[in-house]
Amino acid sequence: MRVTLVVPCFNEVEVLARFHDAVSRELKATSEPYEIIYVDDGSRDGTLDAILGIAAADHAVRYLSFSRNFGKESAMLAGLRHAGGDAVILMDADLQHPPELISRMLELHARGFDQVVAKRTRAGVPAGQRIAARTYYWLINRWADVELVDGVGDFRLISRRAVDGLLKLEEYNRFSKGLFAWIGFESVVFEYENVQRETGKSRWTFRKLFEYGLDGLLSFNNKPLRVAIYFGLGLTAIAVLYAIWVVGVAATQGVKMPGYVTLIAAIVGLGGIQMVMLGVIGEYIGRIYYETKHRPHYLIKESNLTPPGVVIGGAATSTYKLESRDQNRLDRLDRTD
Ligand code: UDP
Ligand code: MG
Secondary structure (H helix, E strand, O other): OOEEEEEEEOOOHHHHHHHHHHHHHHHHHHOOOEEEEEEEOOOOOOHHHHHHHHHHHOOOEEEEEEOOOOOHHHHHHHHHHHOOOOEEEEOOOOOOOOOOHHHHHHHHHHOOOOEEEEEEOOOOOOHHHHHHHHHHHHHHHHHOOOOOOOOEEEEEEEEHHHHHHHHHOOOOOOOHHHHHHHHOOOEEEEEEOOOOOOOOOOOOOHHHHHHHHHHHHHHOOOHHHHHHHHHHHHHHHHHHHHHHHHHHHHHHHOOOOOOHHHHHHHHHHHHHHHHHHHHHHHHHHHHHHHHHHOOOOOOEEEEOOOOOOOOOOOOOOOHHHHHHHHHHHHHHHHHHO
């Protein structure tokens, strides 16, 4: 069985060498043939040079480098597309995903599981974040069409057929957590102790997390649109009842002073609801807009990839690609001069 490790990297120069040593040790210990695909997601800190150094010294390393930062989802997609292994392991470069778990994953995969998922505990995470996460997952699991589990991220082993399934989902807005759940197959989840990031800092800001959360809510269902319909129906019913009551009062007791406050409250309240609903509709339209453009998920600047599944851990890859890579590097040197 061949194993492919897919590693998205964005500004990870500080840990990359250590990461590579650690995972190589683990992979060699399993005595399965393997390859490691490093996907440089447009790093600006010399990550690519570090990868080039690693690739020159280790034939099991393949890499590709994006023309700019396209995001982790795109980086994972690129890695999966080029993975030649019978089992593919997705792993972060920042050593937050313990390399020791690789053998455990392979063991579980050998027992027939198509997705082996490492679930981190929330140890060491501030209480506020923990509560926010729990609320979010409670909410999303009531809404979304797929089930998402708290603490389950992208650290997982995926079998060949599950990878092929994932690659059939070609949507532009990729929400991996949902996609993994959508494809199904036999899955098993095991827990590991959460590891704090050693160097650098997480790319997640509060805003990004919030937007990611919205993505999750919107990517896998159209229930927010339903909510608009329910709201509309409810309000219409209330308005009809209110009108009947007003007419009834006017007929029996004559017209009284109009309620100014009620009027303003109704206008502002309804205006707010309409804005929110328009926003929800706009979100979906925005998604449709991006999907219809059919843009690629990423552009590759350079790589040493052969067609997937050709050489694994073998001799150096085809030379024309190496040449174009060197040319690329020369160009870059020219520009900095
Ligand atoms: N990453 C990436 N592109 C990005 C942001 C992150 O490829 O635009 C990679 C990053 O190098 C790391 C992994 O995705 O290997 C997880 O990123 P990070 O540690 O920032 O996220 P967290 O662990 O906090 O969820
Ligand atoms: Mg991390």
